[in-house]
Amino acid sequence: MSEKKAAPAPGDRVVIGLTFGNSNSSIAHTVDDKAEVIANEDGDRQIPTILSYVEGEEYYGQQAKNFLVRNPQNTVAYFRDFLGKDFKSIDPTHNHASAHPQEASGTVSFTIKDKEGEEADPSTLPVSEISARYLRRLVGSASDYLGKKVTSAVITIPTNFAEKQKAALVAAAGEADLEVLQLISEPVAAVLAYDARPEGEISDKIVVVADLGGTRSDVSVVASRGGMYTILATAHDYEFAGFALDKILMDHFAKEFLKKHGGKDPRDNARSLAKLKQESEATKKALSLGNNASFSVESLSEGVDFASTINRLRYETIARTVFEGFNRLVESVVKKAGLDVLDVDEVILSGGTSHTPRIAANLGYIFPKTTTILAPSTTPTAINPSELQTRGAALQASLIQEYEADDIDQSTHAAVTTVPHVNNAIGVVSLSESGEEVFIPIVQPETAVPARRTVHVAAPKDGGDVLVKIVEGNTHIKVTKPEPKANGDSKAAKVEDAADSDEDSDFSDDEEEEEEEKREKVWKIGSTLAEAAIRGVKKGGKVEVTINVNADLTVVVTTREIGAKGGVRGTISA
Amino acid sequence: MATVVALPLPALPSGWSADKDFKVVGKVTQDHATQRTIEPVGPHFLAHARRARHKRTFSEDDRIQAQERAKKVEENDDSDISEPEDPMMLQRDAKDWKSQDHYKVLGLSRYRYKATEEQIKRAHRKKVLKHHPDKKAAAGRVDDDNFFKCIQKATEVLLDPVTRRQFDSVDEEADVEPPTKKQLQKGNFYKLWGNVFKAEARFSKNHPVPSFGDDKSTKEDVENFYNFWYNFDSWRTFEYLDEDVPDDNENRDQKRHTERKNANARKKKKAEDNARLRKLLDDCSAGDERIKRFRQEANAAKNKKRLEKEAAEKKAAEEAQAKKEVEEKVAKEAEEKAKQDREAGKKAKEAAKNAVKKNKRVLRGSVKDANYFVSGDPSVATIDAVLGDVELIQAKIDPDEIAALAGKLNGLKVADEIKGAWQEEAKRLVLAGKVKESELKAFN
């Protein structure tokens, strides 16, 4: 199998971006620097990561997924996370309705009949081989679409992919005759997809990427600083993900079926269960678009057909625990990053499950109004969450396709990517309307150095000599408690009441609705670093302040009146 | 692109000056920066990489060193949680999930209500990796998914905050029994009871929960503690112990009956729990030396005040009495003295009167002794003249002068000398303008 071909010369490459998920994969390329997701021969842009063999014939994607009902034992699904792992550290939970993973010659393998004929022996295939076969099909689809043999790809991976997993993925791609230009992390691919839009502007912002997939949810906090991205914290969750929502609908419809028809529980029979799962997922997706969805399965259990409907409200009620789990997950990562929800400028919802309107709405409640929730149901211009990662990968592929492989390796070397990030903001002091000193950030915390930032600040109304005071700044969260309601009764009296009544009654649960406290992020002026004077600024003039933080952490301040000659420049040593 | 800020810069303070109009005032804070990994993605990164590389070539060693410098974001998956598995537990039937110890099933016995959601998720994953039926099948055991189902059930209960609270409400393993008398005899009162309330605190709706403290706690802290706990607001509920409600396909009345029964049972258990906490507090406070001490101290303080007040009152009364006595004494003495003075004055006056009488006799006697300054029998006219002058002079001088004159005259025998003394006195009086020369008849 492995006739190792030499990597293609940069000029001969045909590149794509590729996302290889446990549930779905997708492929994209760029046209005039714009990413486009490729539909495969079945017309799918979300291609189920599934291979199935029927009488020696190989099927992949949606067709293979359909075989989960009739041919589960020769269908392999949910295997991406097994690449580069020992059998003892894989979670086979999602393989119960298809070929089961097993240990063979020290690697995770699947035993399936992939050859024609009743008598043909089943093959035991390591997960690397399964992956290679699947990737080959993806690449084939992309090549067919592009009319050229695809040679190379940028592939997205979770942030917690270990070196062994990366190596295994690169090897599997190699088996599929695909050069891996670079592995990039999924959340950053999603951020890049947004930043690369023509209307996207590069600013300093904190972005939360909630990648809610089929079998796992990965949440990251990313500091986006002048188009450079630093991951501050991550969490990986294997409990709250798309499958959990499927399961809720499966249980719901199974119970309804039993109530209506009695008989055997469709969840107790493998084939019935597969049908139940397939239709539940379809119903779930329909509920992302409409307020009602139907559920209909022929011969669900013991030959009995079943049809039903569900509305979105009902669905959101029964799925509440999962939806709330997403909220807690996102909150926990913000906290892990040492930040407050008020620090977050954008939440990018990525992954198939992010289509769910309730999830986006719920996140809207935990973040302040100033935070943009980028999901189809909250922001009309949002990019399809299922396509973000592939798009990001395609954009990156087009950026580096001209690089020699060595060059890419050296450019992405840890010695290049490991750099100091400033902990405190650096900025300038202005005056508020009431004449108080306020901090104007110029360089934000968590900015990688070297960095250069410029602001234009108004001079006093009448111009004249102006003070440019360079200071450090920090944020803190100011909490304003609502005014306690005027209450004539003394506290002591109330307390005694409670103590007396608790013998014969519950502590009352119906506490008065407390008014919410107000939380705001405020900048605090820290120590002064330097002062400069700009003299004779004309009426209505503006002053430009530029701060350069060098790699050695010295700070160079340059300031001048806009449109005037001269200016002041000074260095603050580290 | 520069950000535009509308809030104006301040005007330059008068007197501000610096070389080239720039002065460094401070230094950027220590710990100014953290080494982190930037993602090698996007056009801006590529620009950075071009600048950072400078045609240098980095080695594998450089990579390792750089990676070690960088702050880690991903944590190791197989961390903390490891707890030996009780073989009895592994035999459990998943059907009896209600009575299973969900924390123990997940290997979180040490954490219980303190386990974070992330810990539960990680513990679950760890157990799945080990106990998934496919792993058992690999080890030659087929169809062994009972404990796996226990794991799934435990996770389901503990990952839903509502059901987790219901379970935590009845998780006796997390209870800390109140200390027995015997235990308390060995000391450790604060630690033993402190642990009891630490465990009870898990049910609190309000946070932070004041801690029990120790013998050094202030009166205020101890009072806060008991106030908080005697007014404890608990979320503890007892529906976990509900009897199963029959499915709605069956008899509706029976269903309603069970529901009613459950509601009453919950209420009763809740009341019992409140009473239990009350008793706990009563028992604890009864043995709390701090309360006794504070009471004694308060009493002592009160007593001290009273005694002080009494002493002060007594002292004041004594002082008032003493003052009164002194005043009375002084008044009496003054009166006595005045009386004495009066009497002394009277005597002196009388003595003076007598002295004057005596002296006057001397004066008159002197002229008589001098035979009125004639030889032979004096005429009546002579006597008259001399005595007239004596009378005149006597009337014009005060008793002291009379005494002085008498002193002079006393002892004089010679008539001329006597007459000389008189003339001298007369002359003095004339000079003093008290007597006119013409009035004198004998001593002029």
Ligand SMILES: Nc1ncnc2c1ncn2[C@@H]1O[C@H](COP(=O)(O)OP(=O)(O)OP(=O)(O)O)[C@@H](O)[C@H]1O
């Ligand atoms: N429109 C939709 N509404 C709700 N859920 C959706 C929708 N489209 C896809 N999903 C769900 O998204 C999940 C798949 O997500 P995605 O395509 O991101 O997979 P993935 O990245 O391979 O996931 P993982 O690796 O976590 O298994 C499935 O559970 C699918 O049912």
